[in-house]
Amino acid sequence: MTGSPRNRKIKLAFETTSLRIPLGDIEMLRAMTPAIKKSIKYGQIEASIREVGIIEPPVVVRIKGKDDRYRLLDGHIRIEILKERGDKDVVCLIATDDEAITYNKRISRMAIVQEHKMILKALEKGVSEERLARALNVNISSIRQKRRLLDGICEEVAKLLQDRMVPINTFSELKKMRPMRQLEAAETMMAMNKFSWPYAKSLVAATPQHQLVSDKKKTVRGLSDEQIEHMEREATNIDREFRMIEQSYGTDHLDLVLATGYLCRLIENVRVVHHLARYHPELLSEFQRIVQLRNAA
Template sequence: MKHDRQKSLPQAFESSTLRIPIADILPLRDLRPVIRKSQKYRQIASSIVEVGIIEPPVVVPDPLAKDRFRLLDGHIRLDILASQGVSEVVCLIATEDEAFTYNRRISRIAIIQEHRMILEAVKRGVSEERLARALNVNIDLIRKKRNLLVGICPEAADLLRDKHVALNAFTELRRLKPMRQMAAAEMMIAMNRFSLSYVKSIVAATPPDEFVEGKRPVNRGLTPEQINLMTQESVRLDRDFRQIEQSYGADHLDLVLATAYICGMLDNARVVRHLAQHHSDLLTEFQKIAELQMAA
């Protein structure tokens, strides 16, 4: 296999990429037919034809089969390449420690990933017009995504790197000083809310001394009492986030193990028949959990 050196990679990944035969990569989930018919799928297929693969798929060595890999991120890209008759693809290799949680965090290309893909394409000499044509979007949108992280501190960008944050939410985050940006990103993650309206509420609750000079938003109808109340709520949320953060790892592991047990149990026909006959309400709930796991 051919090794292609990368200049710099996150710590979660090894220091090189590998060119891997697609036949040696095992996807961790099947793409539903509705995904292949979606506009997003067509956009990615068009961009691959136009400018090639910019963001490599992420794989981890298969512990059960030598020289084979499990696909963590890039299911759509790999499916498109296979449909085009491509036999090999350059992949980013995740470390074993990161493999457990990586595929549960990534389901589709997040906006910061798109930003980095656009920067890499421009660096390779692809024009913004060609990118816009490949992705079937307005060129102004390409420019906004290209400049996505201007004014965003690296720590906040890293926290949000795999989150589906509203594009205009970054405009609001630029108003804040770096420490407040990081706190805002942590609150967004803790609440699992990445909408523009939620980010605006965080900005509205920000103390005056935590704004970048000249970027504090105009107060549109909020009284000092309301701003003070929102600031107190922001502090409370930050405290709650710290408490959640302390127990997240153990809770996440328990949830993953319980879900895997339920999915395995539903593979047993005798167990399913027993549940259907004596505990149909539990069977219904177990099936919902299994469906959510399959969709993840």
């Protein structure tokens, strides 16, 4: 019998302390090709390291059976740049599992919220906005805009969108809504997998006035007051229907899995197939199509 949840130990994803490791002791999983070294991304990271140093430490895992040897999970470009600069070592985070195949898939490649956090970290360390702008090859107004990215965004929405590639202007639209409506809009974006600025603007346009931050009457170019009110009613109805579907999705999906499984067993029965082919060919055709779709999924 296993212990109670309270007494179970939670396995940490990383060791509790970082470690300064000689670059020669780190094994890279892929080579840095000339094409990678000529890319814009490589140049930006190189400029960032030159100006402010390493902000996000590379991630490595200990190699079993090899003392003081490590396999690199994340940070290949950073390590390559350090080697070219002549650096001898680097501070790394030590992962507790060798998840080299899946690790990079879980890391967002400079999602806007992650970039915002990186900028805040650099500023906390005393890096000036001007120096950051040079490091990231952007103008200083962009740095300031990203620094204030989450001002006016509720915490739940920030967590929902932290790993998503969301345009910065989309956050500007979300800030026009009150927190509860922000959350509804973010959940709708997640469900539809649409985070574009025009889509965010349409959500604002369909938001009732009392759910907006500003008391100023909402205006939408090209739409009359009556059309805006109609949009709001339609958006409310769609949102209500979406919530109902969301609540029943799990049960409906389970019923569908059981039904298709039952159809598969029916189609495997020769006598049943002969009977359907003789008396109900249209049903047999539909059943076979459903089974084919299930097997192809």
